[in-house]
Amino acid sequence: MMLVDILEKKIDDSVYIIAEIGQNHQGCLELAKTMILKAKEAGCHCVKFQKSDLPAKFTRSALAREYVSENAWGKTYGEHKEYLEFSRDQYQELQAYSRQLNVDFTASAMDELSLDFLADLKVPFIKIGSGDANNFPLLKKAAGLGVPLVISTGMQTIQTVEKIVKIMAEAGKIDYALMHCVSAYPTPPKDCNLRLISMLKNRFPNVVIGYSGHELGVAITQAAVLLGARIVERHFTLDKNQKGSDHRCSLETHEFKSLIAAIQRFKLTKLPFDPDAIISMLGGDQELAEALQYNGEKKVLACELPCRNKLGKSIVAARTLHKGLKLQLTDLAIKVSEPNGLPAEAYFDIVGKELTDTVYEDEPIAGNMVKL
Ligand SMILES: CC(=O)N[C@H](C=O)[C@@H](O)[C@H](O)[C@H](O)COP(=O)(O)O
Numbered sequence: 001m002m003l004v005d006i007l008e009k010k011i012d013d014s015v016y017i018i019a020e021i022g023q024n025h026q027g028c029l030e031l032a033k034t035m036i037l038k039a040k041e042a043g044c045h046c047v048k049f050q051k052s053d054l055p056a057k058f059t060r061s062a063l064a065r066e067y068v069s070e071n072a073w074g075k076t077y078g079e080h081k082e083y084l085e086f087s088r089d090q091y092q093e094l095q096a097y098s099r100q101l102n103v104d105f106t107a108s109a110m111d112e113l114s115l116d117f118l119a120d121l122k123v124p125f126i127k128i129g130s131g132d133a134n135n136f137p138l139l140k141k142a143a144g145l146g147v148p149l150v151i152s153t154g155m156q157t158i159q160t161v162e163k164i165v166k167i168m169a170e171a172g173k174i175d176y177a178l179m180h181c182v183s184a185y186p187t188p189p190k191d192c193n194l195r196l197i198s199m200l201k202n203r204f205p206n207v208v209i210g211y212s213g214h215e216l217g218v219a220i221t222q223a224a225v226l227l228g229a230r231i232v233e234r235h236f237t238l239d240k241n242q243k244g245s246d247h248r249c250s251l252e253t254h255e256f257k258s259l260i261a262a263i264q265r266f267k268l269t270k271l272p273f274d275p276d277a278i279i280s281m282l283g284g285d286q287e288l289a290e291a292l293q294y295n296g297e298k299k300v301l302a303c304e305l306p307c308r309n310k311l312g313k314s315i316v317a318a319r320t321l322h323k324g325l326k327l328q329l330t331d332l333a334i335k336v337s338e339p340n341g342l343p344a345e346a347y348f349d350i351v352g353k354e355l356t357d358t359v360y361e362d363e364p365i366a367g368n369m370v371k372l
């Protein structure tokens with residue numbers, strides 16, 4: 001099955017399944033290949049990685065900060081990320097291997113250079129992760145590439161999601177999907193707020209809605225499908241006990257198999273089901289009931305703040321900017337910065353505003369540095 005068949009609504013009885021290998025390959029190409037093989041054997045339609053150009057995604061100080069964590073692969077965050085990043089040759093090798101196995105291969109583009117890199121590889125679609133859902137210039141560029149997009153919405157407000165849809169509409173983009181997502185690893189069931197899938201479907205009836213989950217187990221993801229999610233993404237691991245931030249909330253091969261088998265048993269043409277019916281269909285427990293409880297409008301949740309602080313994007317100076325300057329688009333860049341600056345969604349709002357302090361290249365622009 002191809003993602004475009006879902007995006008173009010040519011098929012209404014299948015769900016497209018993405019195995020998010022992400023950085024669970026531990027920086028090892030051979031392990032990545034074994035994971036591709038296992039994901040294919042489990043029945044996944046796609047294997048996905050994460051592509052970053054580190055100086056384009058992070059400021060120098062974000063890369064230089066110490067990473068004190070049992071999941072660290074280097075002393076600084078930059079060394080840690082470098083260890084987990086694959087080169088162009090390695091991407092090409094993984095892509096060729098996936099082609100041999102007849103499984104789609106792609107990655108999330110975590111900055112503009114990575115977007116170009118993936119477009120160049122001719123992947124079947126590009127993923128924009130939650131960390132870039134408020135990175136409006138990246139979204140504009142992505143919308144103009146002529147490649148289908150899958151855009152996650154973790155750590156964002158409904159206003160930001162509205163803006164994403166507006167950017168896509170202005171670019172004439174129709175082959176894209178929005179993924180409901182909560183960026184907490186693992187996400188507690190009460191924070192999964194699955195009813196937002198129904199809200200997104202009602203609010204944006206022309207857009208395909210999917211689910212990128214970070215909770216433990218498979219039941220909540222099954223419920224997401226019964227609410228109408230047509231694309232499912234879950235992190236994939238060969239062993240949850242390995243070192244790394246994402247293994248614990250990932251699915252092992254047998255869990256992916258059982259998730260896919262369950263989805264195949266659902267009568268997808270009868271979707272969506274209501275939450276009470278879903279609880280009884282899945283023999284639901286307390287956790288499923290919590291995940292299906294209406295939890296209010298889409299907003300940034302407290303459980304997402306650690307991820308937003310670590311990987312959310314800020315507005316930074318593209319070059320040294322002197323006090324008194326009226327800000328222009330070319331003065332600004334969007335990166336993960338340490339400390340955080342104004343959130344990326346303020347990018348277009350601060351253009352034309354006066355800077356009240358001098359800011360050096362690659363340093364964050366804080367709210368109190370701009371006369372609003
Ligand atoms: C928001 C986002 O990008 N999240 C990604 C996708 O879900 C994650 O895989 C992060 O890359 C990962 O959790 C980071 O872990 P560390 O900081 O140990 O490299």
Ligand SMILES: C=C(OP(=O)(O)O)C(=O)O
Nearest residue numbers: 050108129130152181212
């Ligand atoms: C961050 C990512 O995904 P999500 O926001 O869906 O967890 C990603 O795909 O890189």
